[in-house]
Amino acid sequence: VSRKEMSVGNLVAGDAGGQPSLLTTIVSLDPIRFVFDMSEQEFLAYQRAVAAGKMKSTRDTTVKVEARLPDEKDWTLQGRMDFVDNRIERSSGTIRARAVFANAKGLVTPGQFGRLRIPGSEPHEVLLLPDSAVMTDQAHKIVMTVKDDGTVAPAVVRTGPMIDGLRVIRAGLEPTDRVIINGLMRARPGGKVTPQPGSVEPPGAPPAPKG
Template identity: 30%
Template sequence: MRPNFLNRTLGLGGVMLVSLALSACGDDQQSSSQQGGGQQKPPVQAEVMDVKAHDVSLTKAYPAQVRSNREVTVMGRVDGVLEARHYREGSMVEKGDKLFTIEPAPYEATVEQNKADLQSAQAEAYRAQRDAERYARLYKQNSVSQQQRDQAQADLRTAQASVAQAKAALDSAQIDLGYTEVNAPVSGMISLSEVNVGNLVQAPEELATITPLDPIEVRFSLPADDAFALRRQRQQGDADVADVAVLTAPDTKSATHDAMQLKGRLDFLGSRVDESTSTVQAEAVFENADQVFLPGQFVRVSLPNVMRYDVYAVPAVAVTEGLKGPQVYVVNGEGKAEARFVSLGEVAGDWQIITEGLNPGDRVIVSGIGTVSAGDAIDAQAFTGKVPEPQNNAGENPSQEPDAQGGEGTQGAARDTKEATGQDGAN
């Protein structure tokens, strides 16, 4: 009985093993069939652009500090007690406005004394003139000697010199008297008084400072490459565009208001490169009619039209981050996607400048990057994306359409790809 039971058990087990083996074979065939179907993946539709050189305009921003090159220190130029201050501290004053009065009485007395000295010298000169004329007539009549005539002429010249000295002394005294009234040499905002009324002023002594606020000047340093580009634009007669500058105060930005800005022009571009920083000194001038910006304030200066000539640029969304760094997909001669590692330059709006890795005529895939893999067959479509053609206004106008998705380099490209496909776009 036991052998028969064992035989039946072994028979049932053999049948089950054979069934499992057949099932496994079926699964392997199904898996192989699925894999074979993956190799027959249909071509991926994607927009493709041909690589060619463009002139691209960049917006470059630099840290800067506001200055007022016409700031003036008002000085007391004569000694005396400060009798009066004629302005409100911190107010705007106009050129020629009376600011201070230093006691004028001693200087008025000096003027009167010098006037009297001048009158005395003039009287002496009159007497000497009459004597010289008389001795000249007598000499012709042989009534006086030549020595007497010459002495009379010398006395006349001495008297005339005394008149000149008296006039000079009077002029000096009148100038000092004029300095007792201190007027504004320029228009601008005046500071606190450095000397209180009633104190003794001893020349030269600082009394106040006047700072013109319209226009204002901003000095900054820009890289040598940017300075070279600006000079090239100027030489090509494009200075009106190249010299446009925008001043921004970042600290003034709020939830409901953009940062305050002023528009001006590049007024100075240095003639040498700083060897330690490889930068060039520059200065821009801005109209500050509302007098909001003040000297010493830290700001940012933007030059919205710095050109890069004959560069390769692709939409930033076409750039992804591969295992070895930034890459783009190009369509090779077989019509398949091929990863091409590239070196990145600057960003111009929605465009990424490529410095190495692309050649003229390369066909770069610029859409659906998240669905493309190396080796995929590509159904190439004409490039009709919303990213604008790189032109002179690329730096000013990143997108022609309000809803255009523009990236800033590889990070922006990865973000846009992820939003569009739910994938990170990296290999």
């Protein structure tokens, strides 16, 4: 319950024949609802994923979503979609949707800004690389790989979005391929290198223990 807008003795108006008087504001805190807009392109991608069987529609099942507050880096809030509108607003080219989150600690306040992400497909494994390891050659994205004999060989890849600071590689590499992620300026196609084992960590993550 918000602050009172009227005190004892004030004249209030109902909804008949005029503007009704606001007495107070009541909101739901737990659970709390996130209302957001998707662009037409994002909604179309969602519809195509549903049609292809990559994910289920919110109209048929509960779709889990994640959210984070402005001061958070991790997606700490776990919720579910409970509404997608039935039409796109022509003036803005967006469609309204809503998700519900538990808020037992009262950390989220109505009117607060947050970021929300919706899965574009069912969970699956992908190859991830530092974005700095991916180079552009005219219209192609290229990474430098190392063959069994130590020869440097470029590989054309098809990239996807960034996830936790790492670039998704959709095609062009196998899990067993060795990719150069450091010292790219010294790597020349056809040249010989002595590869060193390493690990790919999200930016800001503590280094992996050695040995």
